[in-house]
Structures are given as structure tokens and as C-alpha cells.
Amino acid sequence: MTRKKRRLYMLGLALLGLGTATALTLTAFQDNLVFFFSPTDLQAKAAEVRDRNFRLGGLVEQGSVERRPDGITVLFKVSDGPHAVPVSYTGQLPDLFREGQGVVVEGRLRPDGVFVAREVLAKHDENYMPPEVADALKRAEHFKDTQKTLVPGS
Incomplete structure (x- = not known):
């Protein structure tokens, strides 16, 4: 695997983690409104x-x-x-x-x-x-x- 593909996978995983964390946070806020x-x-x-x-x-x-x-x-x-x-x-x-x-x-x-x-x-x-x-x-x-x-x- 080339360095470019590894960076792209890492960036994709980071964005997926950030999206998941954001979704969980918004769900928790909605339950407490x-x-x-x-x-x-x-x-x-x-x-x-x-x-x-x-x-x-x-x-x-x-x-x-x-x-x-x-x-x-x-x-x-x-x-x-x-x-x-x-x-x-x-x-x-x-x-x-x-x-x-x-x-x-x-x-x-x-x-x-x-x-x-x-x-x-x-x-x-x-x-x-x-x-x-x-x-x-x-x-x-x-x-x-x-x-x-x-x-x-x-």
C-alpha cells in the first residue's frame, strides 16, 4: 500500500470517527432538551x-x-x-x-x-x-x- 493510500484511509477513519462522535453527541442533547x-x-x-x-x-x-x-x-x-x-x-x-x-x-x-x-x-x-x-x-x-x-x- 502506498503512503498516499494509507493517508487517505487514515483520513477516512478520522472523519468516520468524528461523524460518529457528532451523531452520538447530538442524540444525547436531543434526549435532554x-x-x-x-x-x-x-x-x-x-x-x-x-x-x-x-x-x-x-x-x-x-x-x-x-x-x-x-x-x-x-x-x-x-x-x-x-x-x-x-x-x-x-x-x-x-x-x-x-x-x-x-x-x-x-x-x-x-x-x-x-x-x-x-x-x-x-x-x-x-x-x-x-x-x-x-x-x-x-x-x-x-x-x-x-x-x-x-x-x-x-
């Missing part, structure tokens, strides 16, 4: 996110919090004004979780339309709302001007 949706966005894209983890954000609907007899499971609705999504969560809720407050839940959507949360994040004070939730509420025209969002670098 977590998208954010408001209840209105979810109405349009429910079929696309059925078997994926994603975040759902909005306000906890007034009068929707229901604690199950087991004392661990909580049912509530996350709303952005025009639409609401029922959420089921098993575990301890954050201390700041309450009706009418901003919340972001992470989990999966069941085929029956109930979002099963594995994590619940409540806003930490009355002046903060995650930017994604604030944007979703503004699009739904359900945003109070007194609420502020945290801007990176501020």
Missing part, C-alpha cells in the same frame, strides 16, 4: 409532546387545588387565561405554592390530557416571574403590569 410551553401553546402542540418531558408554565388557577386523601398527591390547574391544563403532582409542594401565583411544572402529558409533574417550581417572591411564563401570559393578555421578570445581567 426540555421545552417550555404555556397552556395555550400546549393546545396547539399536544400531539408533538406526548412522550417527552417538557415544562408547563402559567398561573395556578383559583379554586383548582385539590389534595387527595393520601396527603401526598395534589391536583391543580395551570392557566394562562384562555386555556388551563390539569396537573397531578405527587410529593411535597414548595412553600410558596398557592392559587393565583406563577408556577412552572416539569413532567409529561398523559394521553387523557393530564400533565403529570415530577417537579414543581414556584416563584420566589411577588416581584419575580420566570420570563417564559411572563411572555406566555402577555400573549394571552392575562399579565398584570405590576409583575416583573428577572432579566439576566440586571
Whole structure:
């Protein structure tokens, strides 16, 4: 085998290895992506996110919090004004979780339309709302001007 052919084979193997590493990396990133949706966005894209983890954000609907007899499971609705999504969560809720407050839940959507949360994040004070939730509420025209969002670098 000539030197030229050996170099060509080595270059080919290096490109094959680089391509394989790139494909594996991109596959791993796609599995770990977590998208954010408001209840209105979810109405349009429910079929696309059925078997994926994603975040759902909005306000906890007034009068929707229901604690199950087991004392661990909580049912509530996350709303952005025009639409609401029922959420089921098993575990301890954050201390700041309450009706009418901003919340972001992470989990999966069941085929029956109930979002099963594995994590619940409540806003930490009355002046903060995650930017994604604030944007979703503004699009739904359900945003109070007194609420502020945290801007990176501020």
C-alpha cells in the first residue's frame, strides 16, 4: 500500500470517527432538551409532546387545588387565561405554592390530557416571574403590569 493510500484511509477513519462522535453527541442533547410551553401553546402542540418531558408554565388557577386523601398527591390547574391544563403532582409542594401565583411544572402529558409533574417550581417572591411564563401570559393578555421578570445581567 502506498503512503498516499494509507493517508487517505487514515483520513477516512478520522472523519468516520468524528461523524460518529457528532451523531452520538447530538442524540444525547436531543434526549435532554426540555421545552417550555404555556397552556395555550400546549393546545396547539399536544400531539408533538406526548412522550417527552417538557415544562408547563402559567398561573395556578383559583379554586383548582385539590389534595387527595393520601396527603401526598395534589391536583391543580395551570392557566394562562384562555386555556388551563390539569396537573397531578405527587410529593411535597414548595412553600410558596398557592392559587393565583406563577408556577412552572416539569413532567409529561398523559394521553387523557393530564400533565403529570415530577417537579414543581414556584416563584420566589411577588416581584419575580420566570420570563417564559411572563411572555406566555402577555400573549394571552392575562399579565398584570405590576409583575416583573428577572432579566439576566440586571
